[in-house]
Structures are given as C-alpha cells and as structure tokens.
Amino acid sequence: MHDKQDESLVVLIEEFLTARATRKPSPHTLAAYRRDLHAVAALVAEATPLPLDALSITDLSPRVMRAAFARFAGPRAPASVHRAWSTWNTFFTFLVADGFVTGNPMPAVGRPRALLPQPKPLRGADTPEVLLASAARDDGRQRDPWPERDLAVLAVALCAGLRLSELLALRVDSLGGRAGERRVEVAGKGGRPRVVPIEADLDRVLRDYLDSRARRFGSRSVRPDSPFLVDRRGEPLRRGGLQYLVESCYRRAGIGDRVPRGARLHALRHTFATRLAEDGASAAEIMRLLGHASLASSQTYIEVTAGQQRDAVRANRTNRALAGLVPPG
Numbered sequence: 001m002h003d004k005q006d007e008s009l010v011v012l013i014e015e016f017l018t019a020r021a022t023r024k025p026s027p028h029t030l031a032a033y034r035r036d037l038h039a040v041a042a043l044v045a046e047a048t049p050l051p052l053d054a055l056s057i058t059d060l061s062p063r064v065m066r067a068a069f070a071r072f073a074g075p076r077a078p079a080s081v082h083r084a085w086s087t088w089n090t091f092f093t094f095l096v097a098d099g100f101v102t103g104n105p106m107p108a109v110g111r112p113r114a115l116l117p118q119p120k121p122l123r124g125a126d127t128p129e130v131l132l133a134s135a136a137r138d139d140g141r142q143r144d145p146w147p148e149r150d151l152a153v154l155a156v157a158l159c160a161g162l163r164l165s166e167l168l169a170l171r172v173d174s175l176g177g178r179a180g181e182r183r184v185e186v187a188g189k190g191g192r193p194r195v196v197p198i199e200a201d202l203d204r205v206l207r208d209y210l211d212s213r214a215r216r217f218g219s220r221s222v223r224p225d226s227p228f229l230v231d232r233r234g235e236p237l238r239r240g241g242l243q244y245l246v247e248s249c250y251r252r253a254g255i256g257d258r259v260p261r262g263a264r265l266h267a268l269r270h271t272f273a274t275r276l277a278e279d280g281a282s283a284a285e286i287m288r289l290l291g292h293a294s295l296a297s298s299q300t301y302i303e304v305t306a307g308q309q310r311d312a313v314r315a316n317r318t319n320r321a322l323a324g325l326v327p328p329g
Contacts, residue, residue: 121274123259132154
C-alpha cells in the first residue's frame with residue numbers, strides 16, 4: 001500500500017492550494033500562501049542534501065521547521081513572519097486532516113506576536129463634513145459632473161463603513177427595509193454577510209443618487225439586480241474607477257494632506273469606526289458593524305442586537321452632515 005508520508009512536499013503544497021482555492025480567496029491571498037510555503041520549503045531544502053522537489057513531508061520535523069523559520073525571520077518584518085507561520089500552520093492542519101502526517105510541528109516553532117493594524121481615519125475634526133459638502137456641489141470644472149453619485153459613494157463609506165470590495169458588490173436591492181428601519185445588506189469579507197442600519201439622511205442621499213441615475217440612463221438601469229455603483233457611462237464601477245473617484249473627491253475638497261498614506265478609500269471606513277468609538281459605541285457594536293470576525297485574534301465573536309447596532313449608527317455624527325445636502329423626497 002502506498003505510504004502517504006512518502007508524498008512529495010511540492011505536490012502536497014499544490015494539493016493544499018487547490019483545496020484553499022475552493023474557498024474563493026482573493027488572488028492576492030492565494031499568491032501569498034504559495035510564496036510563504038515555497039520560501040520556507042526552499043530554506044529546508046538548502047539545509048539538506050536534497051533538492052526542493054525531492055523533499056518529502058517526513059523531512060519536516062519540528063527541529064527542521066524551527067531552523068528554517070529562524071532563517072526566514074532574519075530579514076523580514078514580524079508581520080511577514082507571523083503570516084508565514086499561520087500559512088504553514090494551516091498547511092499542516094490540512095495534512096493532518098487528510099492523514100498525510102500524524103501531528104502538526106508548528107506549535108514548536110516560535111512566532112512573533114501579531115500586531116493589530118492601527119486605524120487610519122481622515123485627519124481633522126471637520127474633514128468628513130468638508131468632504132461631503134464638496135462632493136454635493138456641482139463642480140463646473142468636471143467634464144461630466146455627477147454629484148449625486150459622488151456623494152452617495154462617500155456617504156455610504158463614511159456612514160456604513162463598507163470596504164472597497166463590499167461597495168463594488170452592492171446591488172440596487174441591497175438596500176431594503178421599511179421607513180425608520182432601512183438597512184444595507186453587505187456581502188462581507190470571508191463570505192460573512194452582515195446588515196448595517198442606515199439612517200434617514202443617508203437613505204435620502206442614496207435614493208437621490210438612484211433617481212439621478214434613472215434620469216441619466218433610464219429606469220431599466222436601476223433594476224433590483226443591477227450593480228449599485230456605476231460609472232458615467234452607466235457601466236458597473238470597477239476597482240480602479242472607484243479608487244479614482246474617491247481620489248478626485250479628495251482633490252476637489254482640498255483635503256489630500258488629511259488622508260493617511262496607504263489608506264485612501266479605507267480611510268473612510270476607519271473614520272466611520274473611529275467616530276463610532278468617539279461617540280460612545282462599544283467595541284462589540286463596532287466589530288459587528290464593520291464585519292470583523294473577532295475583537296482580536298484571542299477573543300471570541302461577540303453578538304449584539306440589531307437595536308444596539310442601530311443606536312450605534314444613529315450616534316455617528318457623520319450622518320448629521322448629510323442633512324440638508326439633498327432636498328426631502
């Protein structure tokens with residue numbers, strides 16, 4: 001009978017990556033898995049008389065893995081080492097589950113403490129208000145101004161905290177609920193859907209955008225299954241287009257120096273969360289509204305009620321900046 005422990009390490013890495021691909025990770029995530037696995041495997045091969053494609057899974061003892069990770073960590077930042085450790089830990093968990101190995105050596109391999117990313121909200125106490133007011137104006141310098149659409153993008157990011165990918169995934173029928181209980185259904189990261197309450201002023205901004213879109217492109221352009229965000233030709237807005245739109249809004253508002261480096265559109269989401277915290281929302285409410293899996297890597301998921309979420313959103317003062325920007329419907 002064939003011994004699973006004789007399997008080639010390179011072959012098993014490919015099997016693992018194939019198994020992960022069924023979970024639909026982003027291409028960036030899958031590429032990071034491959035890069036981390038091959039980088040450490042190459043260091044194992046260098047410490048043995050065998051080429052990489054001749055290594056078997058039995059060559060990866062705790063002692064060998066410790067030595068390989070020690071060399072891997074030398075020139076790299078702690079976050080990179082932590083990510084690689086997590087990738088290899090997941091890889092060995094897969095191997096144990098499929099019977100290729102009897103145990104996971106990674107608990108015997110040290111790893112740096114994971115640092116939580118620091119929030120990067122827009123700087124300046126009045127910056128969200130300045131940005132929203134600028135977007136709501138019909139700027140004659142633009143070739144084809146569409147302030148209703150620009151305001152809707154900024155408002156839903158600032159007042160609902162959506163990620164770039166979540167904004168692009170919205171459909172017209174993602175907005176629902178009766179008056180006073182309006183909400184947006186979000187296709188969240190990692191396949192975790194969530195519902196974010198939206199207040200009346202934000203709802204009016206979004207409906208005003210859809211009305212302007214129907215005037216531009218006809219009523220068929222706002223069918224329930226249509227993408228919520230479109231470009232000036234009525235085509236679905238894409239990643240680059242959305243990033244450019246937000247950048248242009250920053251420039252027109254003159255707040256480029258208040259946007260943290262490396263967090264252009266994401267700064268809007270961070271501003272949403274920061275203002276929630278400043279205005280009294282609990283960590284559990286913020287976690288739920290942002291669609292995070294946990295408060296931190298060592299903490300369990302905390303449930304909060306829909307009423308608490310709505311109170312948290314209502315307390316977010318950015319919502320009040322929308323009042324008066326769009327006439328009552």
